[in-house]
Amino acid sequence: MNSELLKKLTNAYGPAGNEEQIRHLIQTEIQDYVDEISVDRMGNLIAIKRGNGKRVMLASHMDEIGVIITGITDEGFLRFSNIGGVSPYISLSQRVLFSNKTIGIIGMEHLEDMKKLKLEKMYIDIGAKNKEEALKKVNIGDVASFYSSFTALGDFITAKALDDRIGCFIAIETIKNLKNSPNELYFVFTVQEELGLRGAKTAAFSVDPDIAISIDVTSTGDTPHAKHMAVKLGSGPAVKIKDHSLLSHPAVKNLMINTAKENNIPYQLEVLEFGGTDSGSIHLTRSGVPSGVLSIPCRYVHTPSEMVSKEDVENAIILLTKILENEI
Incomplete structure (x- = not known):
């Protein structure tokens, strides 16, 4: 497995709406x-x-969750809101990275009851002494991603933004592995998935595919006292049956x-009771597109320490390559 490439992809800065860096990296690679x-036009x-x-669309989203600055206090602390699904509890004391390499730490006001944390x-502390000093580094509307390192843990990998850089990685490696395909293949690396599947919607309208498969992560039920879910790390990529945005088309699923x-x-087999993927918008495009999802089991989704299995990733690449080698 090309761990160096995956490290580059996960380390790259790319909150939703700010995918330029990760897009350039992927374009250079493929x-x-x-x-x-x-x-x-969407990016x-x-x-x-x-x-x-047949015209086959493979979708992986480039963007990651992040935060956007909404205000700066006189003391130099940054107020912020979320870009995508950001939990206040998971974010507390985490580091964030701005596009200009400024790093900040997420703190909170004093609360007697942590249940009231929102x-x-x-706030974000960038080490500024006052508002004027803070404005030299960050302004209102600036965006930051979480800041954490890529780490191999035996058979597993942990990093930020595996949602969905792991999907991008699988698409890239499949592109490299494919020698010939009788199908017309459109590998689409989408923008703004975390804000409501936006890039996939416009891209699918343009591509007008006969069939679509998204590659994304899914949650697991294999940690202590986890919410029941019949998906676990190391047991292979998951074929989605249903999520909140999609009931997979039988032909694609099969x-x-x-x-x-x-x-x-x-x-x-995956039944996700919440969330969605790019296929949620792709399958509703034009007169409809038969769509499905190849999911990578992932622990700690939407945190700075998402975790996947190397074997699941490698088997996803093999499976996607085999699918595309044959006439669909």
Whole structure:
């Protein structure tokens, strides 16, 4: 597994709406392996491998959750709001990184009852002595991502932004592995998924695919006293049955399951009771697109320390490659 590439992808700065750095990294990595590459008006990166068969869209989102500055106090502390699903409890005392490399620490006002903790009761400390000094580094509307390091933990990996840089990684490695495909393949690296599947919606309208598969993370039920969910790390990539945004099309679901069975690739079935992926907007595009999702089991989603299994990732690459090698 190309850990150095995954490290670059997860370390890259790219909160929703600010995907320029991660988009450039991906474009540089794949440009020699595709027939055509472009960036649309929304900022989606679209890479095409030409073929004569059905038009297949593979979607992985580039963006990550983050925070946006809403105000600066006279004492130099930054008030902020969320970009995507940011929990106040998980964010407390975490470090954040701005595009200009300024680093801050998330703190909170004194509270007698931690149950009342909300983002409006929190602030970011960038070490400024007053508002004037803070304004030299950060302004209202500036955006930050969480700041944490990529770490290998035996068979597992932990890093920020594995949601969904791991999907981008799988798409990149699949592009490299594919020698020939009878299908017309559109690998789309989307923007603003964390803000409501926005980039995928416009990209799908442009691509007008016959079928679509998103590659994203999903939650697990394999930690102590976890909420019940029949997905765990190390048991293979998961074929989505349903989430809050999508009921997977039977043909796409069965395509993934049958290909896994035929090639002895381990897989799991996923029913997610909340959340959604790019396929949630893709399948409603134009007159409808048969859509599904290949999910990577991930612990601690939407935290600075998301965790996935190397084996699940490698098997996802194998499965996606096998699917695309054959006529769909």
